Amino acid sequence: DDALICFLRAVERAYRREPWYHNSIHAAECVATMAYFFFQEPLAAHCAKLEVLAALVACVVHDADHQGLNNDFLIKTGDPLAVRYNDASVLENHHLAVGWSVLRREDCNILAALSPEDYREVRERIIRAVLHTDMRHHFEVVSKLNARVQAPSFSLANDDDRAFFITTCVHAADVSGPMRPPAVSVPLAVRLSREFFAQGDEEKRRGLPVSKMMDRETTSVANMQLGFMRVVMQPLLEPVARALGTRGAYAQLCNNVADIEAAGDRMFMDLDAEQRASADLRIEEAVAHFRASDAKQCSPSTSPKLFRRPVPA
Numbered sequence: 001d002d003a004l005i006c007f008l009r010a011v012e013r014a015y016r017r018e019p020w021y022h023n024s025i026h027a028a029e030c031v032a033t034m035a036y037f038f039f040q041e042p043l044a045a046h047c048a049k050l051e052v053l054a055a056l057v058a059c060v061v062h063d064a065d066h067q068g069l070n071n072d073f074l075i076k077t078g079d080p081l082a083v084r085y086n087d088a089s090v091l092e093n094h095h096l097a098v099g100w101s102v103l104r105r106e107d108c109n110i111l112a113a114l115s116p117e118d119y120r121e122v123r124e125r126i127i128r129a130v131l132h133t134d135m136r137h138h139f140e141v142v143s144k145l146n147a148r149v150q151a152p153s154f155s156l157a158n159d160d161d162r163a164f165f166i167t168t169c170v171h172a173a174d175v176s177g178p179m180r181p182p183a184v185s186v187p188l189a190v191r192l193s194r195e196f197f198a199q200g201d202e203e204k205r206r207g208l209p210v211s212k213m214m215d216r217e218t219t220s221v222a223n224m225q226l227g228f229m230r231v232v233m234q235p236l237l238e239p240v241a242r243a244l245g246t247r248g249a250y251a252q253l254c255n256n257v258a259d260i261e262a263a264g265d266r267m268f269m270d271l272d273a274e275q276r277a278s279a280d281l282r283i284e285e286a287v288a289h290f291r292a293s294d295a296k297q298c299s300p301s302t303s304p305k306l307f308r309r310p311v312p313a
Helices: 002-014 024-038 049-061 069-075 080-084 090-103 116-131 135-150 159-174 180-204 221-244 248-267 275-295 303-307
Strands: none
Touching: 002 024, 002 049, 002 069, 002 090, 002 135, 002 248, 002 303, 024 049, 049 090, 049 159, 069 080, 069 090, 069 180, 116 159, 135 159, 135 221, 159 221, 180 221, 180 248, 221 248
């Protein structure tokens, strides 16, 4: 479909090349993970096409034009985006605006065939999903998710339960890097740390307090990842896995935690001057592997392979 190709290419161009992590590769990772969730039978059995469409489009646009700087930085520096969006989910609102500006183009409008009612529904779902990727909402979302999944009445056949669950899955897909095999998750973590450290460097240059986990002189990448995986990922992914009746992704996440606990920072490589060239090569090789893996995710029969837990030695 020409409109779909145009849309995807235009959004890919909207992602900046400069950020180490929040770029078009991350968007593809998010889409692939969301597709994996949709391929699980408890969700696939009840989803309407509009729900799938809205969630995947949300994943495509969810970080469009990300600068590699977080909301707190934009707010405390008085960035024009923070002023425009009144310090509220600054990046998320901007990503939505960028994505919607592409969708409004006639040659990229993949929603053109929808009725006015369906268009409004898809738009509302996309907006809700992207706004929920703001990490400020994370713990509230996890609390609500656990309460819903544990309720005897919870069912993915229920429209309200399913809508909330899909929105939460978009958030889970956004932070899904640590639940991939080490060949992919480790280079992604290295890239994320580089992006964080670049912000920390800019904060130092401006005389601002350095944000947590963004000081390259004091931050352990292993500890940063372990904290994120234990505090953010495991409480989020466990109820998602329980609702979907699959443990593959959650098992891989737990396996990665154990690996990092055992290896520490050695797992992420010390990116000093002597090792930088080797690290860059390994990162690019892993990204190439990641792209090849994503290509295979288009088939329901192959999608879970990306999350399969390695066989213990």
